[in-house]
Amino acid sequence: MTQRAAPSPSRSRLSTALGVSSLYRRLFGEGEILVATHREPVVWVERPPEETRKSAAPRLRYPAGGVSQSLHRLLLQTGGDWVALRSSPGPNPLTVSLPDQPASYELHRILLSDPNISAGYQRFANDLLWPLFHEEPGRVLTHPGDFEHYQHVNALFADRMATLLEKRHNGFVFIHDYQLALVARGLRPRLSKNPPPLAFFWHIPWPRHSFLTEIPERADIVRGLLEHDLLGFQTPLYRDRFLESASELLGDEIRIRRQTVLWQGRKIHVGDYPIGVDPDRFESLAQGPEGPGLARKFLRQVGMDPEIPFLISVDRMDYTKGFLKRLEILETLFRRYPEHVGSLRLLQIAPPTRTTHPPYQSYQTRVRQAVRETNARWARDGWEPIVTIEETVEHRTLAPLYRLAAGALVTSTNDGMNLVAKEYLATQKDAGGTLFLSRYAGAAHGLRDAVLIDPYDPEGSARIIHTALEEPLAIRSGRNRILREEVLRHNIYEWMESILNEVHDLKNR
Template identity: 35%
Template sequence: MSNDWQSATGISPKQNSETESLAPLSIDNVVVVSNRQPYRHRYEQNGDGDGSRAERSIAVDRPTGGLTAGLDPVMQKLNGTWIAWGDGEADRDATSEDGQVSVPPEEPEYTLQRLWLTDKEIDGYYYGYSNRALWPLCHLAMGRTVFDGEQWRTYRRVNQKFAEKVVDNVDDDTVVWFQDYHLACAPRTVRLQSSSSPFLLHFWHIPWPSIDAFRACPQHQEILKGLLGNDLIGFHVTQYCRNFLECAARLVEETEVDYDRGLIRHDGHETAVSAFPMGVEADSIEQLSEAADESAWQSFKHRHAIGPNTRVVLGVDRLDYTKGIPERLEALEHLWNTQPEWQGQFTYVQKGTESRSEIPAYQRLQNRVDEIIDRVNSRFGTDEWQPIVLVDENLPRKTLCGLYRYSDAAIVSPLRDGMNLVAQEYIASQVDDDGVLILSELAGSHEALGDAVLSVNPYDTEAHAKAIDQALTMPAAERRNRTRRLRRRVHNNDLSSWLNDVFEGAQQLREEQEAKS
């Protein structure tokens, strides 16, 4: 692994080439635990019937990208168990009485163990504590945090459900891999309730805040103690590791922290903390981008009333208040206002995906984005040109990669982000070596990509606007040089490399534990 992505603490990841497959692992049984499941079952209408259950068949939605898509082939190779909430409408009918189904459907290789949640549990655990307390807290959106006692109790109960399923599926040789902030309490529960001694690993995909922010959480001790049930905790970047170590040292009594080695000793157990920056499926993204021809791009532009010669700046985000979309739109407005020569010269395309619309903060964000777009388009738009185009329909992955490839620049400007894989997807799609990435200094991916992107502080409207101007006026040779450097980094540190590093880190730590026992 290159120095750009070097692990921060005690575990040293192995170098991986672009084409290297997953390294062989001496792991007999892997149990992945996540809120989101890799396969989801739904009903499909047969013929022209009236929609009754008898006239429907069951279809399956497969993982199309991100962590679930990356872990699926690993789990097929390891023949393990994946525990997740069954949220599909036909999930119950597709499973056995104990909630299990073998996947993939056409050639089963591992077990998907579903657990069932009531509407009240979903509201309290997922829409409540996970996304109204932990999510805003970790992204430093303190004004949006809601620490509701009943939601916290529901979160703990659901974590107990997950932990019980884990206990049913582990032995001394099992590696249990918890995913993200939905399951902070589960590791300690497994540690206390299991009669065996599985190796517990947790990857926290979002930022870990500083102690000054985290101590505002009324349940901070229980969250930390829950996570300290793990043998290894992974974060994307070194700063999140340091923040976690400090929180454990200062907020949990009778805790000993070795900052240099990234080790925490508490309640007779040792937990290692390390940085494993996550990558994307760079090769497959590159292939999809190469297959996206320019005629499809021109059809997209025509469909959205973008002139064939009009340049395009792209944004691809979930509609989340952490992504900095309003701040980005205001920077664009500032640019068109202060440099009117850009009016009519480029269109900003915002590909937005609705997210957590049941939560009021997300509803307010959607309204604010709509208001800014309407204002900017009314202020600067003409009969021939619309400054901002909002695309909210679902796009096939090949179409999205085509947008990445043919746009002149992309803006990825979160107010705070654990990593941000869109930035890496955009780079992997630049098969013509001519795109420019404008990237927030507050995204985790900036630590690895920063010196070859145009860096912005999303709160600085004038500087943000200047970066857009710089991207659109950058000489071709400089664009090519920057893009080639970025592509090498993204390909050399892709999703397979990340999975290798995490599993090898776990394996190395297990061997050290066995040597001590």
């Protein structure tokens, strides 16, 4: 396999939240950020009575999610407000701050007290938008009235955000993902004559236009997104597909000039901003003094010998992550290359998601059954090929597990980006682990030197995995040097830097 020479080291100018906050102050002065997401960035956890007697301070849990946690760290530095659906107890708004420091930002939680509205909103987002935008029309479920509930929840966000914007000068508004596509439609008419810029980031894929024909409200979704000043996607492909959809659906309503849409007297910049990770953090966790010991202890606790090579997969148990395809690839690998039987395992970290939702319950049941069947078919003398952990693993343990693994197996059938691929590479400094990356993950666009596999081709994927595992260390580590340079350059802080600079430019045109 021919490789390019590794480029000379170059890093984004910004590699910390503090660096981004300094840039933000230079660009926006004392203006504050207003962020809106579906999920809370922090979760209030009540203390047990015995702990409450010792300390009245709440315990805040930080859910996994590189983007939300990076924005959380930015707002801790800059101040501002965050609006999300309420999923935990505690005061509202909830003041979020660093220990022994003044309050940094306030989290405003929207409570959906009507279960019918909540269910309808969730169904429209997760039974219609999610499968169609991942090009899975066979999984679509439609329910009368769900779009009205989706509109209602988006209007609640707009109301809360408009109230906040009336009280303070904000630097800009940053709204996220498919659950909140219509918020700006209700927010923009209520803004002052000199409104802050409205930015939106669409985290999931934008599908080929033919798939949008399944959504009666497709033009409403596109118009809602065009209410922003900046609209960001993960890759140039998704950006261009959106522009195609806008042209097809709105026709003479719009004009498109490269990455600018002219609509209703306004200019909307449509760009691609690939999300990254915090590579320094993952590298330090992987190679820190406690890392290797934590990884080996974890492996022994789940019944794995740390000396036996293993592949690692880390995904929510969602059908877009290709769990069943992954098992087909693994079975093909054992059948075609039996030398891996007994000498290679898959550690599958797979926290269930949407566990009260019947389609997901059914899919997760199928995955568990398929794992049992694969293990029964290939088990040898106390060795089983697959170990599945259905819970989130903390980064301080996950990072050294990445470094110890012989490879990371990413089998997404459609994925906006896939940050696991980048997390894995961040831990592979001077190491020979191999990233096996689905060509259908957005990360494949930037990580062109990765070992790409096709989840729909188990024979070809098994052959590629076998060949790469047999490569000399020099080839594997050389590949990782090239890939890590991409991860280092396009990190999470560079992503925020790009968006902040673009928003500032739009504001001053």
